[in-house]
Amino acid sequence: MAKTKKPWPNKATSWSYYMQAIEPSGKEINEAFPEYHPMWVIQSQDKIVSGSHFKFMRTHLLQITRPECAAYLRVSASVIQSWENDRTPIPFMAFELLRLVYESVHFRLSHKNWQGWFIKPDGRLVCPERGNLSFSSDELAFIRETHAAKRFFEREYELLRDEIEPLRAELAELKSSNGNDGLLDELKAIEARLATLTAQVSSNKVVPINRSKSTQEVKAA
Structure with a gap:
């Protein structure tokens, strides 16, 4: 007879x-998952x-x-105290629930600096x-x-x-002067220079950014 x-x-x-320094200690786990262990199963054996x-x-x-932990797990605070003092066995479900909460993305977004932020089902982070x-x-x-x-x-x-500012001042000074030779030519040259600089300030140049074609515009949630 072949050996099982x-x-x-x-x-x-x-x-x-x-690689994660976790010992697969549960015999039942090995029997239930004889080959591949999902990561959530592996992580469940990380803590005693x-x-x-x-x-x-x-x-x-x-x-x-x-009290907050007791309210979340729907038990009394005295039960939590009894668990933590090893007076009564801790239900694995309660222990695992706290671990899963800590590992969840919702807990990561519970920091006070991220109040109100959440991730939509489509993966977008909502402000x-x-x-x-x-x-x-x-x-x-x-x-x-x-x-x-x-x-x-x-x-x-x-x-x-x-x-631009010095050129504006120079233009105003020239306009206020009387009878200077070549005044009209100087004024035209300054006006042309001002027009060029003003066009540069108000231009719609865009610095090219090499980004994925799949990137969408930021839009309202």
Whole structure:
């Protein structure tokens, strides 16, 4: 009779366990997932279900109080205290729920600096202010280039304005003078120069940015 092969993760899954320093300790997990272990299964075995680990997740990772944790898990604060002191066993579902909350993108966006922000099902990051704007990953990738182009045009504008102001003063002085030889030619030359500089200030030049054709314009959510 052929020997039954012992359930064990495949090579790729075993490598993932090894690289993350996680020991696949659950026999039931190996039997239920005899080859490939999804990442959420691998991560579920990263922490031992204990009161100290539960308290660490609550206080250091999630940074929530015991009453807040109790309200979320729909138990009493005394139950949370009993779990954390190892007086009663911690249900794996409660332990795993806290871990999944910490790993979730919604928790990452719960920081006070990201109040109201959320990710839509289509993957766009939605801003709660400024008309509920939303951004794709491509658009956010070019934010730095956009600000660099803005600063470039602001500097160019300042330089051109500094160059125009003396010419305006000179033009006003020439207009107020009487009977200078060649005055008309000088005025025309200055006016032409002013027109050129003004056109540069108000031009619609755009700094080319090499961006993906799939990038969409920032639009309202």
